[in-house]
Amino acid sequence: MTTGRVEAFSDGVIAIIITIMVLELRPPHDATIAGLRPLLPVFGSYLMSYVFLGIYWSNHHHLLHAAQHVDGRCLWANLHLLFWLSLVPFVTAWMGENHFTTWPVALYGGVLLSSAIAYYILVRALLASPGNEVLAAALGPDFKAKISIVVYVVAIPLAFVRSWLAFLLYISVAVTWLIPDRRIERKIVE
Amino acid sequence: MTTGRVEAFSDGVIAIIITIMVLELRPPHDATIAGLRPLLPVFGSYLMSYVFLGIYWSNHHHLLHAAQHVDGRCLWANLHLLFWLSLVPFVTAWMGENHFTTWPVALYGGVLLSSAIAYYILVRALLASPGNEVLAAALGPDFKAKISIVVYVVAIPLAFVRSWLAFLLYISVAVTWLIPDRRIERKIVE
Amino acid sequence: MTTGRVEAFSDGVIAIIITIMVLELRPPHDATIAGLRPLLPVFGSYLMSYVFLGIYWSNHHHLLHAAQHVDGRCLWANLHLLFWLSLVPFVTAWMGENHFTTWPVALYGGVLLSSAIAYYILVRALLASPGNEVLAAALGPDFKAKISIVVYVVAIPLAFVRSWLAFLLYISVAVTWLIPDRRIERKIVE
Amino acid sequence: MTTGRVEAFSDGVIAIIITIMVLELRPPHDATIAGLRPLLPVFGSYLMSYVFLGIYWSNHHHLLHAAQHVDGRCLWANLHLLFWLSLVPFVTAWMGENHFTTWPVALYGGVLLSSAIAYYILVRALLASPGNEVLAAALGPDFKAKISIVVYVVAIPLAFVRSWLAFLLYISVAVTWLIPDRRIERKIVE
Numbered sequence: 001m002t003t004g005r006v007e008a009f010s011d012g013v014i015a016i017i018i019t020i021m022v023l024e025l026r027p028p029h030d031a032t033i034a035g036l037r038p039l040l041p042v043f044g045s046y047l048m049s050y051v052f053l054g055i056y057w058s059n060h061h062h063l064l065h066a067a068q069h070v071d072g073r074c075l076w077a078n079l080h081l082l083f084w085l086s087l088v089p090f091v092t093a094w095m096g097e098n099h100f101t102t103w104p105v106a107l108y109g110g111v112l113l114s115s116a117i118a119y120y121i122l123v124r125a126l127l128a129s130p131g132n133e134v135l136a137a138a139l140g141p142d143f144k145a146k147i148s149i150v151v152y153v154v155a156i157p158l159a160f161v162r163s164w165l166a167f168l169l170y171i172s173v174a175v176t177w178l179i180p181d182r183r184i185e186r187k188i189v190e
Numbered sequence: 191m192t193t194g195r196v197e198a199f200s201d202g203v204i205a206i207i208i209t210i211m212v213l214e215l216r217p218p219h220d221a222t223i224a225g226l227r228p229l230l231p232v233f234g235s236y237l238m239s240y241v242f243l244g245i246y247w248s249n250h251h252h253l254l255h256a257a258q259h260v261d262g263r264c265l266w267a268n269l270h271l272l273f274w275l276s277l278v279p280f281v282t283a284w285m286g287e288n289h290f291t292t293w294p295v296a297l298y299g300g301v302l303l304s305s306a307i308a309y310y311i312l313v314r315a316l317l318a319s320p321g322n323e324v325l326a327a328a329l330g331p332d333f334k335a336k337i338s339i340v341v342y343v344v345a346i347p348l349a350f351v352r353s354w355l356a357f358l359l360y361i362s363v364a365v366t367w368l369i370p371d372r373r374i375e376r377k378i379v380e
Numbered sequence: 381m382t383t384g385r386v387e388a389f390s391d392g393v394i395a396i397i398i399t400i401m402v403l404e405l406r407p408p409h410d411a412t413i414a415g416l417r418p419l420l421p422v423f424g425s426y427l428m429s430y431v432f433l434g435i436y437w438s439n440h441h442h443l444l445h446a447a448q449h450v451d452g453r454c455l456w457a458n459l460h461l462l463f464w465l466s467l468v469p470f471v472t473a474w475m476g477e478n479h480f481t482t483w484p485v486a487l488y489g490g491v492l493l494s495s496a497i498a499y500y501i502l503v504r505a506l507l508a509s510p511g512n513e514v515l516a517a518a519l520g521p522d523f524k525a526k527i528s529i530v531v532y533v534v535a536i537p538l539a540f541v542r543s544w545l546a547f548l549l550y551i552s553v554a555v556t557w558l559i560p561d562r563r564i565e566r567k568i569v570e
Numbered sequence: 571m572t573t574g575r576v577e578a579f580s581d582g583v584i585a586i587i588i589t590i591m592v593l594e595l596r597p598p599h600d601a602t603i604a605g606l607r608p609l610l611p612v613f614g615s616y617l618m619s620y621v622f623l624g625i626y627w628s629n630h631h632h633l634l635h636a637a638q639h640v641d642g643r644c645l646w647a648n649l650h651l652l653f654w655l656s657l658v659p660f661v662t663a664w665m666g667e668n669h670f671t672t673w674p675v676a677l678y679g680g681v682l683l684s685s686a687i688a689y690y691i692l693v694r695a696l697l698a699s700p701g702n703e704v705l706a707a708a709l710g711p712d713f714k715a716k717i718s719i720v721v722y723v724v725a726i727p728l729a730f731v732r733s734w735l736a737f738l739l740y741i742s743v744a745v746t747w748l749i750p751d752r753r754i755e756r757k758i759v760e
Binding site for chain 1: 575578579582583585586587590593642645646649652653656657659660663664667668671672673674677
């Protein structure tokens with residue numbers, strides 16, 4: 001079974017998740033620039049989630065490009081990942097509305113952590129699927145995924161001390177991932 | 191006529207159905223964990239429907255992968271299935287909001303039953319379409335689909351006695367289907 | 381330029397239009413069957429539009445399957461068709477909420493008429509695009525499209541006399557189109 | 571890495587953006603033609619944004635059709651463009667609700683300007699990606715993109731003098747772009 005339809009379905013889900021988040025940005029009745037100020041945290045929250053979903057889409061793209069085959073287990077590992085990503089609009093809205101206070105920031109981290117674990121499980125499922133030897137060679141030791149999980153585990157309890165500290169750690173993970181996964185690109189070119 | 195565009199359109203519709211369900215999870219104004227408690231039944235309802243739609247997508251994927259040709263009748267059998275699936279967000283929201291009481295649980299079962307029948311009709315339409323002999327061989331006697339329909343027919347009246355009993359039966363159907371359709375995968379590999 | 385991406389984009393837009401219409405079916409707070417009764421006209425309106433959009437998708441599928449090439453004019457003819465279809469959720473909601481009274485039924489007919497004309501323009505644009513001779517042969521005199529336009533032109537003023545009469549005419553058009561476009565299917569098989 | 575999945579994802583996002591804008595057209599409770607009058611500016615705003623998004627989709631289609639390869643930088647340049655386009659529904663709703671007054675018109679121009687710059691960056695990223703020599707030859711000096719940016723830069727401050735003047739300039743840019751990008755079409759045919 002080839003990867004075509006898994007990619008198409010995932011593209012669809014991620015595209016919709018990204019786009020419905022913007023529905024939380026409700027236009028104010030006030031037609032001046034002052035009317036937009038209360039929307040700033042909602043916008044910041046949206047921007048953050050957009051970047052995270054962009055990273056997932058980009059990595060998912062690289063990952064499935066290198067994979068040759070998917071079996072039933074991979075389909076469900078992928079649906080599992082999409083489930084956690086589908087919760088992003090909810091936690092984004094909650095965090096934006098409540099100006100990045102403790103619980104919303106912690107729950108946001110929880111969804112990021114669950115997504116990271118789900119991505120890790122998807123990688124394992126793809127590696128276990130026969131015919132994906134190229135992928136195994138391309139991925140190598142996969143440090144970034146493991147470090148991200150560790151950072152989230154540290155950041156979530158930190159949200160109860162200083163929520164902005166947790167948020168800073170989320171951003172630092174995003175920055176690490178924005179550096180594109182050149183490992184796979186390089187291997188395929190060779 | 192090949193199956194490509196039917197798959198793409200179905201992927202799109204199912205992806206959107208899954209994602210707009212999450213819009214019912216409205217972020218509470220309360221920024222504490224207590225604020226999330228009233229959302230638990232809505233979340234449970236969402237999780238249930240996500241799993242059901244995941245099963246339909248996964249089976250639809252296997253089914254159309256094995257099919258070689260679609261005719262006009264298959265297009266409409268597919269649109270008929272998507273119609274019932276499009277009602278899932280509505281019954282999911284009604285069931286979640288009303289904490290799994292009688293009528294919402296019964297109607298939810300009705301939509302599941304109609305979807306199962308529509309899926310069965312789609313399988314028949316594909317089998318009747320010329321050039322799908324591989325599919326016929328791959329599907330075999332197709333017990334699971336028939337049993338699911340019987341379980342739904344039993345569960346819906348049960349909702350009027352004990353709604354959680356009906357709900358338990360829905361879950362048991364989901365568990366059966368979570369075991370991937372190895373029949374088709376095996377046949378294609380051979 | 382091949383038809384692949386025009387199909388993918390149109391599939392996406394039609395899939396979303398179909399699915400967001402269901403958002404108008406707001407779950408009632410009343411958890412009994414009586415709570416659903418006020419939703420019946422909204423549901424009827426949804427069903428009607430689902431069938432119409434299904435017909436457009438299905439015909440669009442057949443049409444672009446037979447076409448080999450699209451030029452810039454075809455892209456815009458297609459975007460023009462999608463524009464009118466994108467207004468379907470609006471008129472559907474207006475008609476459902478107001479129990480099929482005069483103006484909503486007339487405007488609904490106006491959107492159907494505009495969509496039919498836009499579809500006709502798309503067919504012309506595709507025929508004018510070089511390399512689509514198969515399509516020209518397959519389409520033949522194209523009676524149904526012309527008759528539909530005439531019926532809509534008659535039905536819209538009728539809405540101001542008896543709105544149900546106009547509605548009946550819309551349904552009769554839908555029934556005609558539900559008979560699949562065997563002309564194209566036949567030609568391609570030959 | 572081929573362009574297939576970037577096209578599919580972009581199609582998905584643009585299709586959803588176009589379609590959710592129509593959700594702002596809320597059906598009035600009044601079932602007469604008078605009830606629709608207050609919606610006219612919202613409709614005008616929607617029409618404008620539909621045309622702009624149609625232009626972006628059409629140009630994006632031509633651009634990626636001519637491109638052969640995308641690297642990690644192109645993926646992010648594309649996500650950057652989609653980010654600005656995802657803000658179109660927000661500014662469209664704000665402008666429509668406030669009858670094209672100063673600030674909404676200026677912000678709308680800001681989003682158009684940012685999208686135009688993001689499109690320009692995407693073109694650069696694609697040209698810098700190895701294997702896209704056909705694209706470089708096809709694009710030529712790329713006057714239109716640069717002139718559009720200049721017009722937006724002029725129009726935005728004008729919104730604070732006369733908002734309709736800024737709006738007129740936006741329309742003039744749209745009209746220029748509606749002339750399809752024949753350069754690429756021609757080159758590919760040759």
